[in-house]
Amino acid sequence: MTQHTATARHTGLGLLAASVPMFMVALDNLVVTNALPSIRNELDATEVELQWVVNAYVLAFAGLLLTGAALGDRFGRRRTFVGGIVLFIVGSIGSALSGSIGLLIAARVVQGVGAAAVQPLSLTLVAGAVPPGRRNAAIGLWGGINGIGVALGPMVGGAVTAGLSWQWIFWINVPIALLVLPLIRLTIVESHGRDRELDLPGVLLVTAGVTLGVLGIVQSSRYGWVSPLVFGPLAASGLLVTLFVRWERRAPVPLLPLHFYRIRAFVLSNVVSMAMFFGVFGSVFFLNQYMQGPMGFDPLRAGLSTLPWTAMPMLVAPLTGLVVDRIGGSRLMAAGLALQAVALGWLALVVRIDTQYPTLVPALVVGGIGMGLVFAPTMAVVLGSVRPHEYGKASGANNTVREIGGALGVAVLTTVFRHQFVGLKILSPVEAHRAFVHGMVVAVWVGVAVVAAGAVVALFIPRTAGIAREFSEERPGGASTPERDEVAA
Numbered sequence: 009m010t011q012h013t014a015t016a017r018h019t020g021l022g023l024l025a026a027s028v029p030m031f032m033v034a035l036d037n038l039v040v041t042n043a044l045p046s047i048r049n050e051l052d053a054t055e056v057e058l059q060w061v062v063n064a065y066v067l068a069f070a071g072l073l074l075t076g077a078a079l080g081d082r083f084g085r086r087r088t089f090v091g092g093i094v095l096f097i098v099g100s101i102g103s104a105l106s107g108s109i110g111l112l113i114a115a116r117v118v119q120g121v122g123a124a125a126v127q128p129l130s131l132t133l134v135a136g137a138v139p140p141g142r143r144n145a146a147i148g149l150w151g152g153i154n155g156i157g158v159a160l161g162p163m164v165g166g167a168v169t170a171g172l173s174w175q176w177i178f179w180i181n182v183p184i185a186l187l188v189l190p191l192i193r194l195t196i197v198e199s200h201g202r203d204r205e206l207d208l209p210g211v212l213l214v215t216a217g218v219t220l221g222v223l224g225i226v227q228s229s230r231y232g233w234v235s236p237l238v239f240g241p242l243a244a245s246g247l248l249v250t251l252f253v254r255w256e257r258r259a260p261v262p263l264l265p266l267h268f269y270r271i272r273a274f275v276l277s278n279v280v281s282m283a284m285f286f287g288v289f290g291s292v293f294f295l296n297q298y299m300q301g302p303m304g305f306d307p308l309r310a311g312l313s314t315l316p317w318t319a320m321p322m323l324v325a326p327l328t329g330l331v332v333d334r335i336g337g338s339r340l341m342a343a344g345l346a347l348q349a350v351a352l353g354w355l356a357l358v359v360r361i362d363t364q365y366p367t368l369v370p371a372l373v374v375g376g377i378g379m380g381l382v383f384a385p386t387m388a389v390v391l392g393s394v395r396p397h398e399y400g401k402a403s404g405a406n407n408t409v410r411e412i413g414g415a416l417g418v419a420v421l422t423t424v425f426r427h428q429f430v431g432l433k434i435l436s437p438v439e440a441h442r443a444f445v446h447g448m449v450v451a452v453w454v455g456v457a458v459v460a461a462g463a464v465v466a467l468f469i470p471r472t473a474g475i476a477r478e479f480s481e482e483r484p485g486g487a488s489t490p491e492r493d494e495v496a497a
Contacts, residue, residue, distance in 0.1 A: 022137040022195040023146055027153045028188045029093050030130035032181050033123040034157025036065065036100075039165040040116075041296075043174040050174070053109040056230075063226050064113045068120025069127075070411035071219030075211045076125035077132070077404030078263050082206045085129050085136075085400065086198045090189060092125025097185045104178040128404040133196055135391055135399055144388045148329015151383030152322040167308055202397040209255055210263035217248035218408060225415045229422040264405055265398065273393040276469045277386050278406055280341050282413035283462025284348065284382050287455035288375075290417030291352050292318070294425065294448045302361045302441040316369055317351070320376020321383055329384040337385035337392075338469035344381030345463035349456050351375030356452040361441045389469060417458075421451040 040047075044058045053061075080088040099119030106112035131150060138146045168176045224241035231237045256262040268274050292314065299310040328340060354371035387406070394402045428447035 021191060023134055023149060025188055025191040025195050026089075026130050026133040026137060027150050028184065029089070029096075029126045030150070031153050031157040032096065032184055033069075033126050033130075034154050035164060036096075036119060036123070036178075036181070037069075037157075039177050040065075041165060043165045043168075043177055046174040047109075047112070051106070051109045051112065057109045057113070059226075059230070060113050061109070061116055063223075064116040065120040065123070066226065066411065066415065067219050067222055068117045069123045070222045070408060070415070071215045072121055072124035073128055073408045073411070074214050074218075074263055074401070074404040077128040077400035078206060078211065079125065080129045080132065080400050081200060081202075081397075084198050084200055085132055086192065086196050088125050089129040089133060089196075090192060092122045092129070093185055093189065093192075094122070095119075096122030096126060097182060098122070100178040100181040104175040127407050128400055131387060131391075131403045132399045136199060136396075137196065143391070144332040144384065145326070145329045147387045147391070148326045148332070148384035151325035151329065151387060152380070154321075154383065165307075165311075167311075205261040207256075207259050207261055207263040210252060210259055213248050213252035213255060214263060217245050217252055218412070220248065221245035222412060222415050225412070225419045228419045229426075233423065264401060268394065268398075268402065268405065271393045272468075273389050273470050274402065276465055277337075277341075277389045277393070278409045280345065280382065280462050280466050280469070281386055281406055281410050282416075283458050283465065284345060284379070284386075285410045285413035286417035286420070287348060287352060287459035287462075288379060288417070289414035290421035291355070291452050291455045293418045294421065294451060295355070298359060298445070298448055301444055303363070303365065313365060313368075314372065317372035317376040317379070320373065321380035324377050324380025325383045328381055329388070332385050332388045336471040337389040338466050338471060340381050340385040341389075341466035341469065342463045344378045344385075345459050345466055347374050347378030347381065349460040349463060351378060352452050352456045352459060356449045356456065359445055359449060361438070361445055417455065421454060424454050425451040 040061055044061065047053060047061065048058055076088065076092060096119055099115050099117070099122055102115030102118060103112055106115055131147070134146050134150045135143050164180075165177050168174075168180065220241040224238045224245060227235075227241070228238045233239070253266070256264055256266050295314060296310050299305040299313055300307060303310075305313060332340060351371045351374040354374065355368065358367050358371065387403075390402050390406050391399055425447040428450055429443060
């Protein structure tokens with residue numbers, strides 16, 4: 009074996025070691041959805057408690073993403089990454105062994121805390137595992153694996169629950185972790201960010217602010233936006249985020265450097281991420297209900313039927329990563345979001361209570377291609393607009409925006425959907441299905457508008473040369489080299 013072949017193999021194994029844990033995290037975001045009926049029957053849970061089985065994970069995950077990245081910079085990225093995986097597995101085992109709904113919710117919180125360390129550091133480690141010239145290709149592969157994790161979540165949950173039991177949707181994480189943990193130690197070198205101090209006030213403020221914000225958003229679909237249970241957390245979140253920004257302006261070592269938000273490429277890429285996750289998560293939420301309602305599919309078949317859309321990024325994202333530098337991230341993002349808007353509009357035009365599944369497939373494929381065109385360029389531009397030692401913080405910020413965008417999309421489209429039923433009297437199942445389709449169509453058109461606006465925003469993102477020039481203007485001296493920025497253990 010030549011040295012080049014050995015190096016390439018070592019790099020490939022490093023990419024695998026950094027990406028597979030992120031796949032587990034993405035899978036568990038939605039894997040529990042199709043298992044909820046079984047959990048309700050076995051643990052005698054109420055509808056509110058079942059919602060918390062999902063929301064407990066989302067809240068812990070979204071609220072601690074920036075903290076996970078900061079802990080990696082302070083204590084070592086590989087060490088924190090491994091710690092996050094171990095905590096995630098502890099939560100998985102706790103979930104599988106839960107004998108009550110309260111214990112299951114608590115274990116899901118532990119899973120979310122672990123996931124918050126895994127997700128941002130996974131991308132940072134992937135970017136650091138390859139030479140700069142191959143970084144975008146590696147990010148494309150990472151985006152494809154992330155996409156398939158999200159896509160397979162509902163399907164795996166339904167299949168495992170039907171074939172074994174709901175506990176096995178958590179047990180399957182254990183052998184994956186046991187295989188990947190030794191591989192991480194063998195293939196990934198320890199590294200730290202340049203900022204070794206932990207911004208504790210910033211951690212407390214942003215964790216509380218983001219958690220309360222997401223809590224208010226996810227509760228809006230149940231209680232309405234003017235309810236104290238929604239308005240209260242949102243108002244508190246706004247206050248805490250304001251205090252966070254004021255603190256970060258004078259913090260010696262800020263958790264989230266505010267100079268990121270003077271970089272046009274970074275800001276607009278995050279806007280694009282929020283727009284895409286708003287439209288996609290909100291629309292897929294209704295698409296699954298449509299398939300299990302008017303179309304009459306069972307949960308497993310519904311999950312399989314959405315694969316032309318949700319699994320397409322696994323094929324498209326790695327290829328996109330190879331051409332980001334040649335075509336430009338802004339053009340690819342704009343094209344991807346435009347295809348998403350076309351796909352959502354197409355679905356809104358063809359869905360009826362008697363629509364046959366083959367009619368939906370072309371639109372689902374177009375939407376999947378669009379999603380794959382956005383994943384890799386977005387992360388490539390986000391990382392390309394900051395210095396190497398800031399990768400973890402930039403990744404944490406972008407992942408937080410994505411989670412908020414997804415939660416906001418479901419909440420806003422649900423509000424639009426429910427507004428269509430005000431004063432409406434439904435007398436038969438057929439009328440109920442017809443009313444559902446009408447409400448879904450109106451909601452999806454809102455998603456089309458948001459995604460299309462994101463496509464326009466993407467056109468204003470600078471190409472690579474512009475990013476580098478803007479970066480140099482923002483920070484005299486230009487970008488630092490990895491050798492200067494990274495502190496190897």
